[in-house]
Amino acid sequence: MSQDIFYPNRELFKDSPIPNMESYKRLVEEFEKDYEGTWAKFAKEKIDWFKPFDTILDESNAPFYKWFSGGELNVAHQCVDRHLATKKNKAAIIFEGDNGDQRILTYRELAYEVNKTANMFKNEFGVKKGDRVVIYMPMIPESAVVMLACAKIGAIHSVVFGGFSADALRDRIIDATAKLVVTADGAFRKGKPYMLKPVVDKALESGCDSVEKVCVIERNGEDINWIAGRDYSYNELIKYQSSKCKAEPMEAEEPLFLLYTSGSTGKPKGVQHSQAGYILWAQMTMEWVFDIKDNDTYWCTADIGWITGHTYIVYGPLASGATTVMFEGVPTFPDAGRCWKMVEEYQINQFYTAPTAIRLLHKMGEDEPSKYDLSSLRVLGTVGEPIDPPAWKWYYEAVGGSRCSIVDTYWQTETGGHMISPIPSATPIKPACATFPLPGIIAEVIEQDGTPTPIGEKGFMCFTKPWPSMIRTIWNDPERFKKSYFGDCKKDGKSVYFSGDGAMVDEDGYITITGRTDDVINVSGHRIGTAEIEASIKKHPNVASVAVVGKPHDIKGEGIFAYIVLKQVPISKADEVADDLETMKEINQIIKSDIGAIALCDGMAFVPDLPKTRSGKIMRRILRSIIKGEKITQDISTLEDPTIVSTIENIVNQ
Numbered sequence: 336m337s338q339d340i341f342y343p344n345r346e347l348f349k350d351s352p353i354p355n356m357e358s359y360k361r362l363v364e365e366f367e368k369d370y371e372g373t374w375a376k377f378a379k380e381k382i383d384w385f386k387p388f389d390t391i392l393d394e395s396n397a398p399f400y401k402w403f404s405g406g407e408l409n410v411a412h413q414c415v416d417r418h419l420a421t422k423k424n425k426a427a428i429i430f431e432g433d434n435g436d437q438r439i440l441t442y443r444e445l446a447y448e449v450n451k452t453a454n455m456f457k458n459e460f461g462v463k464k465g466d467r468v469v470i471y472m473p474m475i476p477e478s479a480v481v482m483l484a485c486a487k488i489g490a491i492h493s494v495v496f497g498g499f500s501a502d503a504l505r506d507r508i509i510d511a512t513a514k515l516v517v518t519a520d521g522a523f524r525k526g527k528p529y530m531l532k533p534v535v536d537k538a539l540e541s542g543c544d545s546v547e548k549v550c551v552i553e554r555n556g557e558d559i560n561w562i563a564g565r566d567y568s569y570n571e572l573i574k575y576q577s578s579k580c581k582a583e584p585m586e587a588e589e590p591l592f593l594l595y596t597s598g599s600t601g602k603p604k605g606v607q608h609s610q611a612g613y614i615l616w617a618q619m620t621m622e623w624v625f626d627i628k629d630n631d632t633y634w635c636t637a638d639i640g641w642i643t644g645h646t647y648i649v650y651g652p653l654a655s656g657a658t659t660v661m662f663e664g665v666p667t668f669p670d671a672g673r674c675w676k677m678v679e680e681y682q683i684n685q686f687y688t689a690p691t692a693i694r695l696l697h698k699m700g701e702d703e704p705s706k707y708d709l710s711s712l713r714v715l716g717t718v719g720e721p722i723d724p725p726a727w728k729w730y731y732e733a734v735g736g737s738r739c740s741i742v743d744t745y746w747q748t749e750t751g752g753h754m755i756s757p758i759p760s761a762t763p764i765k766p767a768c769a770t771f772p773l774p775g776i777i778a779e780v781i782e783q784d785g786t787p788t789p790i791g792e793k794g795f796m797c798f799t800k801p802w803p804s805m806i807r808t809i810w811n812d813p814e815r816f817k818k819s820y821f822g823d824c825k826k827d828g829k830s831v832y833f834s835g836d837g838a839m840v841d842e843d844g845y846i847t848i849t850g851r852t853d854d855v856i857n858v859s860g861h862r863i864g865t866a867e868i869e870a871s872i873k874k875h876p877n878v879a880s881v882a883v884v885g886k887p888h889d890i891k892g893e894g895i896f897a898y899i900v901l902k903q904v905p906i907s908k909a910d911e912v913a914d915d916l917e918t919m920k921e922i923n924q925i926i927k928s929d930i931g932a933i934a935l936c937d938g939m940a941f942v943p944d945l946p947k948t949r950s951g952k953i954m955r956r957i958l959r960s961i962i963k964g965e966k967i968t969q970d971i972s973t974l975e976d977p978t979i980v981s982t983i984e985n986i987v988n989q
């Protein structure tokens with residue numbers, strides 16, 4: 336099947352911005368001929384500037400690139416206010432709660448809520464331009480309102496995924512020196528309330544001296560603890576705020592938000608995004624990759640705690656003046672038909688989700704899509720991890736009725752928006768393949784010295800020219816920014832952005848992403864650094880050393896597997912199993928409280944030692960091969976103790 340090519344259904348794509356491959360190629364050529372000029376053309380056309388920019392791309396302090404310097408804009412104005420003249424009564428956000436409750440915010444209502452919230456942040460909490468606001472929220476419309484309110488007054492938001500633990504939240508609050516934390520009492524999942532505010536309380540118990548106030552939004556109405564003078568009710572304060580708020584003029588390069596992501600070390604990185612470059616690309620990719628039209632209803636199932644939620648639930652759709660659906664619940668509750676029921680009910684035109692969800696829905700409800708009318712769908716999207724051909728086929732046939740284009744969008748927290756993706760109206764699609772770089776994106780699969788990797792072989796996925804929505808720096812750590820992204824690959828003697836992913840180009844020029852080349856695992860489309868998990872496991876008093884690797888997993892794509900050397904092993908064989916199980920439970924408990932449930936180990940093996948070179952370096956490739964059941968092809972003679980490999984194999988396979 337991987338040789339099959341699927342052409343866009345012309346009936347579905349009548350007046351698309353890139354209607355066919357000829358126009359795709361023309362646009363690519365336009366960028367090739369005049370890279371900066373073409374970007375400037377789009378920036379002028381798409382952004383409602385308060386003050387025009389005077390420089391397109393400033394490379395003088397590479398890799399700290401600047402785009403559209405001198406220009407002033409406001410992202411909340413771009414996403415909300417500017418639409419009021421033409422779409423004030425159009426639905427901006429359609430919300431569906433876990434239990435099926437619905438709420439619609441028109442652009443006028445959204446503007447009203449954003450302004451009141453922005454005034455609350457300024458007047459009640461003293462938030463000023465440049466201050467950091469941590470948002471620890473469920474999937475409710477107020478989350479988008481709060482993000483936009485920050486953008487309106489020039490505060491920098493840092494959304495922390497609601498599944499992260501108190502410790503993980505604390506680390507992010509401290510790193511960003513946040514002034515305000517915005518949270519909710521909790522929300523609903525699978526018909527039951529769950530809590531968020533107690534996690535914030537715990538996070539703030541120590542070390543978060545920068546936090547002055549906590550703003551609490553009511554969602555599930557459960558009892559929560561209030562600290563007088565620190566905790567304030569959003570629902571109460573909002574009543575007294577003016578609904579008029581001037582948009583703060585922001586310089587193009589001032590930070591819009593931080594979003595923490597995992598890297599190869601134990602400490603998460605605060606990826607910093609800009610105002611103009613970010614919103615420009617969010618809007619352009621919404622139009623090119625999702626073919627968004629004025630009457631469309633678009634649904635992305637991500638959580639606002641991840642970049643997909645930022646760019647493709649909030650900023651991209653709203654900058655495009657689209658209707659975006661927000662869903663609080665999970666796709667399998669009350670049954671595996673939930674998503675398809677929603678597609679039918681809201682007549683969704685674009686549905687964007689992760690391969691892990693597709694695999695789960697396929698497994699739990701293969702025939703569910705046939706029970707609903709899914710004929711409104713035009714574009715189906717996937718993101719976050721490679722999609723396997725069987726899942727792709729089911730998505731294409733059962734969900735898309737063999738009519739829709741599937742856009743396998745490859746990008747990262749750091750890239751801000753899509754980089755390599757089919758254009759649904761133009762690209763002949765090969766299943767489970769990200770296909771071609773979007774116009775304006777210069778993507779190359781190369782060796783570390785910049786030579787092109789031969790066709791069909793794995794190389795480094797690099798972006799060899801700066802693009803507007805790229806990461807600007809790592810908050811508080813510019814050196815780490817340089818080292819993490821510009822330290823590995825060079826082209827023509829110049830450092831270029833390396834994504835951390837491997838990729839392969841085929842004879843037709845199609846790019847397939849082959850996965851991370853660093854010590855980052857992709858669990859259900861979420862990046863988790865093995866070093867972070869290892870640091871957590873090492874906190875167990877009986878752990879001497881540990882190495883964590885990814886393990887193939889039917890639903891999650893990759894699961895987490897830990898090889899652990901204990902300080903003390905049980906004396907008698909009889910105690911062994913019970914003790915081991917107890918230790919495993921304790922270790923997972925530590926991970927849960929350190930990072931969150933997303934980082935729990937799917938498997939552990941207690942081993943007498945790890946395969947190390949004589950210089951002490953752990954050979955993770957060997958450990959990865961063992962858990963995948965692959966034959967060990969590496970030379971093991973350089974190991975300190977080559978016999979450890981078969982010992983570990985026996986333990987894992989027993």
Ligand code: PRX
Nearest residue numbers: 718719720721743744745746747748848862
């Ligand atoms: O390994 C790639 C994988 O997800 C990583 C980025 O993760 P994150 O920053 O959390 O952002 C996820 C949502 C954009 C990448 O380095 N990845 C993302 N999209 C794809 C993918 N792998 C294969 N195919 C994709 N379409």
